[in-house]
Amino acid sequence: NAGVTQTPKFQVLKTGQSMTLQCAQDMNHEYMSWYRQDPGMGLRLIHYSVGAGITDQGEVPNGYNVSRSTTEDFPLRLLSAAPSQTSVYFCASRRSGYNSPLHFGNGTRLTVT
Amino acid sequence: GESVGLHLPTLSVQEGDNSIINCAYSNSASDYFIWYKQESGKGPQFIIDIRSNMDKRQGQRVTVLLNKTVKHLSLQIAATQPGDSAVYFCAENIGGNTPLVFGKGTRLSVIA
Numbered sequence: 001n002a003g004v005t006q007t008p009k010f011q012v013l014k015t016g017q018s019m020t021l022q023c024a025q026d027m028n029h030e031y032m033s034w035y036r037q038d039p040g041m042g043l044r045l046i047h048y049s050v051g052a053g054i055t056d057q058g059e060v061p062n063g064y065n066v067s068r069s070t071t072e073d074f075p076l077r078l079l080s081a082a083p084s085q086t087s088v089y090f091c092a093s094r095r096s097g098y099n100s101p102l103h104f105g106n107g108t109r110l111t112v113t
Numbered sequence: 114g115e116s117v118g119l120h121l122p123t124l125s126v127q128e129g130d131n132s133i134i135n136c137a138y139s140n141s142a143s144d145y146f147i148w149y150k151q152e153s154g155k156g157p158q159f160i161i162d163i164r165s166n167m168d169k170r171q172g173q174r175v176t177v178l179l180n181k182t183v184k185h186l187s188l189q190i191a192a193t194q195p196g197d198s199a200v201y202f203c204a205e206n207i208g209g210n211t212p213l214v215f216g217k218g219t220r221l222s223v224i225a
Contacts, residue, residue, distance in 0.1 A: 004156075031210060040121070043157070043202070043215040050210045058212060090156050096210055099145035099164065104156030 001026050006091050006105035013081040013112045021076040021108050023091030029103070030096035032074040036060065036087040037107075043090065049074055050096055081112045121200060123220045132190040134219050136203030141184060143205035147213070148177060148188045151200045160188070160201075190221075198223045 007022045025032065033048035045058030049068040063085060065077040074093075078085060088109050092102040126132045138146065144165040149157035163170045163177045163186075170177050176189040186203050200220050204213040 033212060040217070042217040045212050048212055092156075099162075099206060099208060101147050101159040101162055102157075102204075102213055103159065104149075106154075106156045 003027065004091055004093055004103055004105035006089075006108050008108060009106070011108060011110050013078075013110065015082060015112060017081050018077070018079050019081065021078075021089055021091075021110070023074045023076065023105060024072050025074075025091075025093040025103070026072065027093060027103065028071060029093035030071065032068065032091065032093045033058070033102070034064070034066065034074070034076045035090045035092065037090060038087050046076065046089075078110075081110075083112045086110060086112045121218050121220045123222055125222045125224055126193050128193060128195060128223055128225050130193055132188075132193045132197070132221060134188045134190075134201050134221065136186040136188075136216050136219075138184050138186055138203065138205045138216070139214065140205060140207060141181075142207045143214075144208050145206040146177070146179060146186050147204045147206075148175075148186075149202045149204065149215075150197075151202065151218070153199075157202060193221075193223050195223045195225055197221060 004025045030051045034046040035043040044060050047066040049055045055066050088107045090107050092104045094100045094102045147162045148160040151157045161172045161177050174191045178187045200218045202218045203216045206213050
């Protein structure tokens with residue numbers, strides 16, 4: 001199993017550009033989530049999904065959209081990038097319905113200039 | 114290099130010594146707790162978990178202790194090695210499909 005795969009690893013955007021961060025998992029996990037990580041701020045939840053067709057907002061959802069059309073994929077869209085969105089983004093997944101640990105990808109480092 | 118981890122509390126230990134990393138959790142209803150290790154440039158990696166019906170759980174060189182009375186979690190690493198140098202996060206969950214809540218992290222620095 002590859003686990004959680006995130007692409008790209010690095011990205012530079014100009015203010016106002018849009019892009020999609022890709023996340024795929026091959027563990028048949030129903031629960032998937034996106035976090036951003038900034039210095040001194042820890043991991044902050046952006047959006048999460050408990051299954052295909054279901055998404056919900058986390059702590060810092062503004063400026064980000066998600067959809068979940070399949071169990072495997074959970075893309076994160078930035079419609080109009082801002083410098084405040086410069087961060088490292090992590091996708092994570094886990095089994096649903098009972099306590100189990102999150103499995104993380106290795107992140108996408110995004111810089112918005 | 115990786116800029117995540119600036120301004121984090123730091124624990125420095127000598128190679129071979131035992132390390133204890135502490136975490137105060139926030140929700141008395143939390144019933145599941147996890148420790149993660151994050152190395153520079155990588156995603157957080159699961160180390161060990163514990164449910165609220167336990168107060169101690171052991172893994173390979175690691176032990177997690179849970180004190181529900183004072184809402185405190187600790188991670189003990191035996192015979193700390195240079196490869197243990199990383200940022201360590203605790204996380205708590207109140208169960209089911211609710212999102213994990215992460216602590217701010219502690220940087221462990223192992224002195225060879």
